[in-house]
Amino acid sequence: MGSRVFRVVLIKPSHYDQDGYVIQWWRSTLPSNSLASVYGLVEECARDRVLGPDVDIEIEACDECNSIVDAKAIAKRIRAGGGGMVGLIGVQSNQYPRALDLGRQFRALDLPVVMGGFHVSGCIAMLPKLPADLQAALDLGIHLFAGEAEGRMTQLLREVAAGTAPPIYNFINDLPEMASAVVPILPREVVTRVAGHYSSFDAGRGCPFQCSFCTIINVQGRKSRYRTPDDVEAIVRGNAAQGITRFFVTDDNFARNRNWEPILDRLIQLRERDKFNIKMLLQVDTLCHRIPGFIEKAARAGCNAVFIGLENINPESLMGTKKRQNKIWEYREMLLAWRAQKVMTYAGYILGFPTDTPQSIARDIEVIKKELPIDLLEFFYLTPLPGSEDHKKLHMAGVPMEPDMNKYDLEHACTAHARMSKEDWQQVYADAWKRYYSDAHVETIMRRAVASGINVRKILDALTIFSGSARIEGVHPLQFGFLRRKLRRQRRYGMPIVNPLLFYPWRAFDWLKVAAQWLLLIRRYRRTMARVAADPAAQRYMDEALRPVSGEREADHLVEIFADKIPKTHGAPLRARAPQPALA
Numbered sequence: 001m002g003s004r005v006f007r008v009v010l011i012k013p014s015h016y017d018q019d020g021y022v023i024q025w026w027r028s029t030l031p032s033n034s035l036a037s038v039y040g041l042v043e044e045c046a047r048d049r050v051l052g053p054d055v056d057i058e059i060e061a062c063d064e065c066n067s068i069v070d071a072k073a074i075a076k077r078i079r080a081g082g083g084g085m086v087g088l089i090g091v092q093s094n095q096y097p098r099a100l101d102l103g104r105q106f107r108a109l110d111l112p113v114v115m116g117g118f119h120v121s122g123c124i125a126m127l128p129k130l131p132a133d134l135q136a137a138l139d140l141g142i143h144l145f146a147g148e149a150e151g152r153m154t155q156l157l158r159e160v161a162a163g164t165a166p167p168i169y170n171f172i173n174d175l176p177e178m179a180s181a182v183v184p185i186l187p188r189e190v191v192t193r194v195a196g197h198y199s200s201f202d203a204g205r206g207c208p209f210q211c212s213f214c215t216i217i218n219v220q221g222r223k224s225r226y227r228t229p230d231d232v233e234a235i236v237r238g239n240a241a242q243g244i245t246r247f248f249v250t251d252d253n254f255a256r257n258r259n260w261e262p263i264l265d266r267l268i269q270l271r272e273r274d275k276f277n278i279k280m281l282l283q284v285d286t287l288c289h290r291i292p293g294f295i296e297k298a299a300r301a302g303c304n305a306v307f308i309g310l311e312n313i314n315p316e317s318l319m320g321t322k323k324r325q326n327k328i329w330e331y332r333e334m335l336l337a338w339r340a341q342k343v344m345t346y347a348g349y350i351l352g353f354p355t356d357t358p359q360s361i362a363r364d365i366e367v368i369k370k371e372l373p374i375d376l377l378e379f380f381y382l383t384p385l386p387g388s389e390d391h392k393k394l395h396m397a398g399v400p401m402e403p404d405m406n407k408y409d410l411e412h413a414c415t416a417h418a419r420m421s422k423e424d425w426q427q428v429y430a431d432a433w434k435r436y437y438s439d440a441h442v443e444t445i446m447r448r449a450v451a452s453g454i455n456v457r458k459i460l461d462a463l464t465i466f467s468g469s470a471r472i473e474g475v476h477p478l479q480f481g482f483l484r485r486k487l488r489r490q491r492r493y494g495m496p497i498v499n500p501l502l503f504y505p506w507r508a509f510d511w512l513k514v515a516a517q518w519l520l521l522i523r524r525y526r527r528t529m530a531r532v533a534a535d536p537a538a539q540r541y542m543d544e545a546l547r548p549v550s551g552e553r554e555a556d557h558l559v560e561i562f563a564d565k566i567p568k569t570h571g572a573p574l575r576a577r578a579p580q581p582a583l584a
């Protein structure tokens with residue numbers, strides 16, 4: 001025991017809903033890997049006693065999506081030990097206003113505050129001048145950290161403790177190696193606040209592709225960096241020692257991790273030989289099925305759900321954002337390959353590419369429903385995220401963009417669209433969820449799942465959440481959790497704190513309305529699933545989307561629909577254009 005304590009409080013901020021209340025839940029559904037990464041780094045500093053032999057570094061971690069931040073209580077604990085700091089972790093652009101408000105509270109209590117994450121890193125990487133919102137943080141005395149913290153935490157803690165930390169740490173052009181880097185970890189009591197007790201790790205960072213809407217390549221680089229199989233094993237063992245064996249592997253594209261095979265082999269060994277009950281969610285690209293053995297090994301290693309960066313099915317849209325690697329004529333083959341391994345598929349679909357119209361989007365969603373065996377589809381607005389090439393171009397050209405960073409959550413229109421008014425675009429977004437999660441299509445997804453042997457319980461839960469999240473809770477499934485909390489006093493800076501006599505009746509009504517909607521949805525989906533599962537013909541169900549790819553591309557209707565838009569690149573099918581389905 002040292003004679004002094006330096007308390008490091010790590011907070012992953014959430015963001016605000018449209019009424020200015022913090023979006024938080026009794027249990028969130030996705031873990032924060034940024035929090036786990038920074039926690040691992042501070043923990044290493046604590047073990048190494050980097051502030052001197054007489055100073056204990058104690059760490060607290062909290063994800064505001066599932067925990068309430070009490071600034072005064074935190075300040076009391078920090079002071080009781082003799083000192084410390086607050087770290088605002090992994091702050092994305094949409095979380096920046098909330099992070100700034102938290103920073104303001106801690107600065108008013110005279111605590112040192114350091115903020116890092118994609119908003120700070122993306123702006124510093126891409127913009128010629130510090131934007132006004134980052135300047136506002138500096139004006140409050142908040143230190144900004146750009147770049148990755150591996151190998152830099154000792155310096156930071158020593159400088160904060162000594163009161164000599166500079167306003168900005170800029171490591172954006174000096175990316176650390178991942179091999180043998182400190183591994184992410186969180187204590188069990190933090191992980192168990194996520195439903196299903198999911199933890200996370202990144203097996204690599206960086207991506208070789210060049211999508212213009214993406215920030216990752218400008219912050220983490222286009223050269224991919226990887227963890228070693230030994231490090232991945234250490235992560236699994238470290239978590240398993242506290243009873244955690246489910247992971248969200250946050251690599252944006254695990255299929256491009258050069259170490260994918262030794263990593264998966266190691267995980268297979270841990271599962272099959274050492275009996276670790278590993279379950280994983282992976283993120284991959286649409287070409288992963290071309291890598292021999294990749295999908296089979298991923299499934300054997302415990303991958304039971306996969307997120308695929310589909311983005312769009314219109315080749316013109318994909319080319320317009322430099323997403324050249326997405327080949328629509330291979331989508332079905334790729335999706336069927338995952339189904340063959342009983343893995344549930346999620347795909348992201350971006351609305352608002354320059355050539356999109358309400359009619360073309362409606363048509364494309366119907367095409368997907370009919371032709372592609374995707375389980376869960378989630379919709380996003382095409383958004384010029386700070387840190388992306390799209391944002392930089394608009395910023396440099398002086399094109400108006402949404403000034404409120406809270407809206408950069410991919411659920412709002414943040415700039416004008418060439419062919420749709422803002423209202424049209426908003427309607428398109430709302431309609432997209434309704435169209436895809438129509439009762440008829442939900443039943444089709446259930447039938448496909450039963451026929452493919454995909455876990456029925458898992459698909460039922462996922463369908464319920466994805467169908468209800470945006471429509472009932474008004475939040476994207478990626479921000480969803482169980483039992484929404486709205487604290488009267490945790491409201492956006494500058495917005496009035498509502499009188500309790502008005503707030504609590506409103507809240508009770510709001511709560512009951514939402515609960516009733518959920519109960520109805522759950523009951524409806526359970527009944528449908530029971531009916532599907534009881535159907536003796538369910539195992540033999542077949543439709544256009546499940547039809548095996550014959551190899552004769554002549555038969556591929558999806559290709560026919562977009563024949564005149566498919567670029568003449570290597571491997572692309574050359575075809576005469578077939579009649580298109582009518583635009584709705």
Ligand code: B12
Nearest residue numbers: 032033034037087089090092093116117148149215250409
């Ligand atoms: C996993 C993930 C999620 C998870 C968990 C979030 C998390 N941060 O762990 C979930 C699913 C919840 C999520 C959701 C969303 N995400 Co997300 N997500 C990611 C992803 C793929 C990995 C994050 C990660 O673990 N990175 C690795 C960590 C270690 O990197 P890091 O956060 O930058 O942290 C390092 C440094 O920044 C620094 N650092 C960070 N904080 C601090 C603090 C201090 C004090 C210090 C010293 C250092 C420091 O040290 C860390 C270690 O080196 C990234 C893309 C990416 N490659 O990073 C997108 C990304 C962060 N997400 C993004 C977005 C837009 C979203 C969403 C808004 C929309 C969406 N659909 O994706 C939602 C909603 C979020 C919300 N409001 O709740 C964008 C953010 C861009 C931006 N400018 O804001 C990214 C970059 C992807 C993209 N499309 O460009 N996401």
Ligand code: SF4
Nearest residue numbers: 207209210211214252
């Ligand atoms: S969107 Fe995905 S594939 Fe495209 S550059 Fe970003 S990480 Fe890579």
